[in-house]
Amino acid sequence: MRAKLFSPYWLPVWFFGGTILIGAFVLHLDVSHPGGPLSFVDALFTATSAMCVTGLAVVDTGSYFSTLGLDVLLVLIQLGGLGIMTFTTLIIHLLGKRVSLNDRLAVGQSLLRDPSFSLPRFLARVVWWTFFFEGCGALALWLMDPVGFAPYSAIFHSISAFCNAGFSLYPDSLTQWAGHGGVNLVFMILITAGGLGFYVLIECASYCRKLAVRMTHKHRAMPRLSWHSSIVLKTSAFLVLLGAVVIFFAEGAAGNAPGALSERVWTALFQSVTCRTAGFNTVDIGNMANVSLIFMMFLMLIGGSPGSCAGGIKTTTFRALCGFVWAQFRGREQVQLGRFALTQGALNKVVSLTTMTFILVGVGTLVLTALESGDSSYLMAREEFIVNLFETISAYGTVGLSTGVTSSLDTLEKMTVIVLMFVGRLGPVWLLSALQSWQAERRYKVPTGNLPFG
Incomplete structure (x- = not known):
């Protein structure tokens, strides 16, 4: 039993939950919020939102919390961004403990999708790149607007x-x-870098170095990105551009973009990027057109890329789904993405992840709607459905965008959102694997059969 409780699959759950509880207790202290009273549920909500890098807030962060409270939020955000498994494995190494093959494989599949890598060197590079981007971003923001x-x-x-x-x-x-083009650009670079995944960032840096060598030594072979990085970069660029175009024309058609053309372009592009689970906004989300909100929910469900700070089902899952549908239309057995085809095991994981995501989002929306307007007629509550759906997807995808209802949620609704943020950050497949690790493997198979479908 002890081995199952502290297996590689369950350690992140305990550390993640434990860190959230510690953060909630500190945020609940009066010294952390001199701006007014803060219930433990609100403290737990804020700590979960920070640790799950979501950004949903029940109070105004800047004015409500003291410097200590903001420091606690920064620590939780940094831990959640880098990933609790990264820190857990780093602590194991620092304590001189032996990392088992299962631990190594679990970390490799979570962060790199590659079980053969040097863990200490990789962790050092992850920390270095994180502080590099954050340091450069902070310096750029301060130089552009010191006030x-x-x-x-x-x-x-x-x-x-x-x-x-x-x-x-x-x-x-x-x-x-x-x-402000400069501020928008800095935030979009930081959000995109954090949402691409550490493996992609490290490989892109290596690719640029090899390309520079290739330019000075013509006899060198042209460098090539891995299959994983290529899929991530192409899919991310496609989604950002598509989202910007849809939001630009949807807001223009709704009359919500009275500013200059350049500002409208920056606004559309920024909102498309921030839907990749960032949570910042340069416009009032509650006043955006329904078409924009619906497409933003689509982008929030997809989220960022594997092994990154972002949530959602991930860009690779979305690309695999598109490839599967296209293969069915063409009558192909294999699902080919670029120069390789997916294995049946990978497709099973894609279907499981997508199915669980829709179930969790559906249940979350149903619970919020029942708690918010369960005794109201459709005509009275029809506008609340899209608001609740948006809030649910934002929480599950760890995005943090809101139409403005977060602060008005009651205790049960806040607890629902807390569960959605926690499950969304760890990932439903990871939690399902953790639960399955407790089950004994069946040593028999039942007869198979076919049913009519469709």
């Missing part, structure tokens, strides 16, 4: 952006910089 982004504010927002947390010290998030 709006004082040193502490610049550091806070840079860490929040790279970790895809979405916490801001301003009640209107980043709306005052809606037309």
Whole structure:
């Protein structure tokens, strides 16, 4: 029993939950919030939102919490962004403990999708790249606006952006910089870098070095990105551009974009990027057109890439689903993505992840709707459904965007959102694997048969 409780699959659950509880107790202390009273449920909600790098907030972060409270939030965001498994494995190494093959494989499949790698070297590079992006982002924000982004504010927002947390010290998030190209660009770079995945970032840096060598030594072979990185980069670029185009024209058609053309472009592009589980916004989400909100929910469900700070079903899962549908249309048995085809085991995981995601989002929306307007008629509550659906997807995808209802949720609704954020950050497949690790393997098979479908 002890071995099952502390297996590689369950350790992240315990450390994740334990860190959230510690953060909630500290945030609940009066010294952390001199701006007013904070119930333990609100403290737990805030700690979960920070650790799960979601960004949903029940109070105004910048004015409600003290410096200690903000420091606690930064620590939780950083831990959640890097991933509790990364820190757990690093601690094991620092304590000189032996990492088993199962631990090694579990970490490899979670972070690199490659079980053969040097763990200490990889962890060091992850930490270095994280601090590099966050440091450069903070410096750039401070140089562009020393008043709006004082040193502490610049550091806070840079860490929040790279970790895809979405916490801001301003009640209107980043709306005052809606037309500022430089600030928009810095945030989009940080969000994108944090959402691509550490393996992709490290490989892109290696690719650039090899390309520079290739330019000086023409006889060298042209460097090539791995299959995983190629799929991630192409899918991410496609989704960002498609989202920007849809939001640009949807908001224009709804009359919600009265500003200059450049500001409208920045707004559409920023909202498309931030839907990749970042949570910042440069416009009032509650006033956006329904078409924009629906497409943003689609982007939030997909989220970022494997091994990154982002949530969602991930870009590789979305690409695999598209490949599966296309293969069915063409009558192909294999699902080919680029130069390789997916294995049946990979397809099974894609179907399981997608199915569980829709079940969890559906149940979450049903619970919120029942608690919010269960005794109301459809005509009275029809506008609340899309609001609850948006809030559910935002929580499950650890995005943090909201139409403005988060602060008005009651205790049961907050607990529902807390569960969605926790499950969404760890991933439903990971939790399912953790539960399955407790089950004894069946040593027999039952007869198979066929049923009519469709």
